[in-house]
Amino acid sequence: MDHIDTLIVGAGVVGLSIAAKLSQHREVFVVEQAKHFGEHTSSRNSEVIHAGIYYPADSAKARHCVAGKALLYQHCKDYGVPVKMLGKVITAQNDAEIQTLEKLILQAEQNGVDDLHWLSQAELQQKAPQIKAKEGLFSPSTGIIDSHQFMLSLIGQLEQKQGHFVANTQFISATPVKNGFLVTLDCEGQTFSLSCSHLINAGGLFAQHNAAKIEGLSNPNIPPIHYCRGQYFSYQGAHPFKHLIYPVPEQHGLGIHATVDLAGQLRFGPDTQFIDSIDYATDSSALDKFYQAIQRYWPQVEKSKLQIDYAGIRPKLQTAGPQDFIIENQSVHNIAGLINLYGIESPGLTASLSIAQTVTEQLIAE
Numbered sequence: 330m331d332h333i334d335t336l337i338v339g340a341g342v343v344g345l346s347i348a349a350k351l352s353q354h355r356e357v358f359v360v361e362q363a364k365h366f367g368e369h370t371s372s373r374n375s376e377v378i379h380a381g382i383y384y385p386a387d388s389a390k391a392r393h394c395v396a397g398k399a400l401l402y403q404h405c406k407d408y409g410v411p412v413k414m415l416g417k418v419i420t421a422q423n424d425a426e427i428q429t430l431e432k433l434i435l436q437a438e439q440n441g442v443d444d445l446h447w448l449s450q451a452e453l454q455q456k457a458p459q460i461k462a463k464e465g466l467f468s469p470s471t472g473i474i475d476s477h478q479f480m481l482s483l484i485g486q487l488e489q490k491q492g493h494f495v496a497n498t499q500f501i502s503a504t505p506v507k508n509g510f511l512v513t514l515d516c517e518g519q520t521f522s523l524s525c526s527h528l529i530n531a532g533g534l535f536a537q538h539n540a541a542k543i544e545g546l547s548n549p550n551i552p553p554i555h556y557c558r559g560q561y562f563s564y565q566g567a568h569p570f571k572h573l574i575y576p577v578p579e580q581h582g583l584g585i586h587a588t589v590d591l592a593g594q595l596r597f598g599p600d601t602q603f604i605d606s607i608d609y610a611t612d613s614s615a616l617d618k619f620y621q622a623i624q625r626y627w628p629q630v631e632k633s634k635l636q637i638d639y640a641g642i643r644p645k646l647q648t649a650g651p652q653d654f655i656i657e658n659q660s661v662h663n664i665a666g667l668i669n670l671y672g673i674e675s676p677g678l679t680a681s682l683s684i685a686q687t688v689t690e691q692l693i694a695e
């Protein structure tokens with residue numbers, strides 16, 4: 330039977346970032362059940378590099394977002410990944426929302442993000458023409474990235490070292506044995522086994538399902554998963570925006586915001602809807618809801634130019650309240666060599682290289 334040092338389940342931004350980093354030290358295989366890398370959440374998001382504003386101080390989200398942002402901008406420079414530090418305007422429409430902006434400034438400072446500043450009405454009109462807001466904040470370090478090119482660069486990086494990416498291969502189950510795991514995989518209908526010393530479950534929306542197939546991990550150890558779909562509408566035609574435009578955040582997401590991609594295409598979303606299974610179907614009847622949400626900050630939006638686009642699904646750990654990333658190692662589940670990553674929703678793309686650094690340090694220290 331073949332033996333490898335580390336098996337990573339899942340070739341999204343998180344699994345690939347860990348593989349790229351860890352392959353500098355260890356032999357790593359990343360298996361992906363789909364035909365291509367990044368077919369799930371990593372290609373169904375806003376492609377925004379977040380500044381690190383919103384998350385509770387000392388949370389894993391805050392730490393990994395701020396550290397990951399710096400690592401990601403540097404990585405894009407080093408590997409020629411298309412990126413733009415566009416900056417974003419966060420808008421407030423009334424006194425209650427202005428209070429939210431005041432809290433956001435304080436939260437950002439606690440998280441080590443000290444570059445937010447208030448915009449005067451003149452600056453607001455210059456930075457965000459046609460935008461209606463009582464007050465606005467500007468975050469200069471927010472940016473956009475080509476996530477597909479980012480993932481390609483990670484595969485290039487890992488293949489230059491001791492890493493291998495294998496598509497069409499599904500993790501089925503694992504049994505802890507002395508010094509590692511016996512793993513069963515399915516490669517295009519053929520089942521085979523291998524042994525590995527370390528196992529990393531970076532399965533995104535499937536992480537809980539995978540964990541349930543690891544002997545010794547029982548339900549109390551595995552957090553619940555709730556699928557929260559967010560869909561986007563693209564805007565056909567010209568628009569006046571050079572920066573990203575956000576409302577104040579809402580309970581499950583950042584509100585229906587406007588992002589411009591690297592090709593200049595304007596897009597709005599994501600909304601939030603809890604669903605029972607992984608289903609990327611979009612619902613064009615959400616048009617009225619989107620139109621009303623956008624009109625609050627961009628009254629000149631033309632409804633006829635909004636077209637349903639795509640949807641992504643957030644791997645929520647609960648249906649209400651703040652939640653954090655979970656990076657779970659032996660100290661929690663008592664199985665040596667196993668790391669499970671749960672609830673890696675936004676800002677997981679921004680945070681991915683920092684998460685990879687932490688996971689690598691934990692494995693190297695073992």
Ligand SMILES: Cc1cc2nc3c(=O)[nH]c(=O)nc-3n(C[C@H](O)[C@H](O)[C@H](O)COP(=O)(O)OP(=O)(O)OC[C@H]3O[C@@H](n4cnc5c(N)ncnc54)[C@H](O)[C@@H]3O)c2cc1C
Binds near residue numbers: 498560679
């Ligand atoms: C609507 C939306 C908008 C977002 N916007 C942003 C944003 O603007 N900025 C930001 O920083 N973050 C954003 N995020 C979050 C970010 O996209 C995710 O945190 C990140 O992509 C998660 O990556 P991942 O590798 O954990 O998961 P995934 O990309 O889902 O990858 C997991 C992979 O594991 C594979 N897999 C699972 N189980 C198995 C198995 N048994 N065998 C083999 N393969 C398996 C899956 O097929 C999948 O490819 C957004 C998320 C959503 C849903």
